[in-house]
Amino acid sequence: MKILLATFWITPHVGGVWNYMQQLKEKLESFGHEVDLLGYGEGHNYVHIINENRRIEKDKLIPLRTAKLLEKSYSSKHVDPVVKYYELLRYFYELGVRNLGLEKYDLIHTQDVFSTVCINRIKSNTTALVATLHGCVAHELKHYVTHIHKTPTSNLACVYFDKLEFEGATYAEITIVANEWLKNTLTSEFHVPAEQLKVYHYGYDTESFLKRMDEKTAIQRPTDKKVIIYTGRLSEFKGVHHLLGALSQLKKSRNDWVCWIVGDGPMQEELINQSKALGLENDVFFFGRRDDIPYLLSISDIFVLPTLMENQPLSVIEAQISGKAVIASDVGGVPEIIEHGITGVLSPAGDEQMLTMHINYLLENEPYMKNLGFNAKKWGLEHWSPDKAVQKVLGVYENAIFKKRNK
Template sequence: MKILLATFWMTPHVGGVWNYMQQLKEKLDSFGHEVDLLGYGEGYKYVHIINENRRIEKDKLIPLSTAKLLEQNYSSKYADPVVKYYELLCYFYELGVRNLGLEKYDLIHTQDVFSTVCINRIKPKTTALVATLHGCVAHEMKHYVTHVHKTPTSNLACGYFDKLEFDGATSAEITIVANEWMKNTLTREFHVPAKQLKVYHYGYETESFLKRMNEITDIQRPTDKKVIIYTGRLNEYKGVHHLIGALSELKRTRDDWVCWIVGDGPKELELKNKSKAEGLESDVIFMGRRDDVPYLLSLSDIFVLPTLMENQPLSVIEAQISGKAVIASDVGGVPEIIEHGITGVLSPAGDEQMLTMHINYLLENESYMKTLGLNAQKWGLEHWSPDKAVQKVLGVYENALCKKRNK
């Protein structure tokens, strides 16, 4: 089978979607399928098929897209600048993907609502479409506009992203979501028919990850301190600013710890400045984007995800596989993968006082901290089996092809 795994987001990037696409491709390739990876390139300047190193530069599409926008007279829709920005990106994406060509694929598996809606409009009629939704874009965009730009989300933008969520969840033959939280969000809030959705959690290449934990790099852990670690994007809704706030409070009572912040993103400078202002320059170390996350986790003691919204975070999966005590916010699908007090600790999102208390308790009770890590690893190695997960995805592919043939 010839398969295209497609996302609207920049690729490659740090984060769960890109890791999922890479691991899924590797497994599908091993079963004899031909798999390509597609997404926007760096800075949203081009659309490319990554594994073939083929790209279409956005600059070459601007004259055509501008003429099209004028012709269709989208002035009322573009009254909101956020809507305008994403509509332009969608149009460039469609033009780029159309130029790269979709005719050879038996099935396209999209990874977000944007790519699902765009590709559904331009794909060949005989090509089956499956979507996996890794999060709720409507929630994320409303949060981003309200809390990052500090302006209320306009009714126009709210309606736009709500419709996008519904269209993205219903345009494919079958839509996959990772947990019951996401399914309930789509069915109750966006009125997506339940029969459209399949709930299958992600698989993860656990053996490869465990091997990479032993690939030593230039980082060494301090001999006299415990290591707290965060891995992921540095954006508003990951809540890293709350972690820094909690660590500022923790330092008032103890200094037997250091925190590694691994990742990059739009909030990096702001977070560094906050850390400096709180007097944490020697306690909180920003490591930037790195390729040795498995090894860094092996050196760590406590993993913290202070996120404000989440679906099924890859970072928690990796921390579980590496056998670390996990403290994560009780949002989205996180409570479905952490049993509080058994395989990790759930903490109220945005509550810095409770986060400080949880971190302090684990530092104070090392045997309990290690027990949480061992429990998490035992559960994770079984639950995140990649072979089981890929077999379920292949079953969805066959059902989608059957539905397409019978239309």
């Protein structure tokens, strides 16, 4: 088969969606399929097929004069500015994808509601479409317009994103989700028919990850302290500000630890300033975006994910494979991949006092901490088999093509 894996998000990027696309491409190609990767480019300035290095620049898609007219058409006071932003991005995305061409693909596998809705509008009627949803976009964007951006038209934006979530979950022949939490959210909150959805957890290339753990870099762990580590985006939803709050409390009772924050994002500067204001500049270290996360995990002791909103986090999967004790928020699909007290610790999202207590308990009880890591690795190596996962995806592809041909 000739397959296109497509996303609306900027690629390459730090995070689970891009990792999933890369690993799925590699596995599909090992079975003899041809696979292309498509997404927005840096700064949303172009749409590109990454592996072919083919791109369509935004300013080539549409003359500047026409672009200004398009901007003006969305300037009504009745149009929410966040909705306007995404509507314009959708417009350029569709133009770019159309110019790059979809005719040669037997199947297109989208990775979010935006790309699903856009590509469904412009693809051939004979091309099968499968969607994998890696989280609830409506939840994130509705939180943004009501709590962060706080626009006077936020109610209209919420209606818009609810509609987008429904369409993105139903326009494909089959929609894949990673856990029961997201399936239940889509069926109960957005009224997506249950028969539309298949629940298949992610696979992960555990063999490559284990090899990369042995590839040493210049970073060295302190000899006299335990290492607490966070890896991922530095955005509000990841709750790193709560981790810093918890560490500030922890420092009052013990100083036998350091914390490594690995990743970048829109809150990076704010978090660095918060760390300084809390007097943690000698305890918390911001590493930025790095390619040696497997090695950094290998020399750490406790992985913490203080997330406020989550689907099936790649960072937890990697921490499990590396055999670390995991403390993660009990939100979204996280409780489905951590058995509390056995393969990790679940902590109430946003509760800094409880997070402090959990970290302190693991530091105080090293045998328990190591046992959590041992159990997590054993479970992770069995559960995240990439071969089993890709076989399930191929089964979905075959069913989607059959369904399309028999419509």
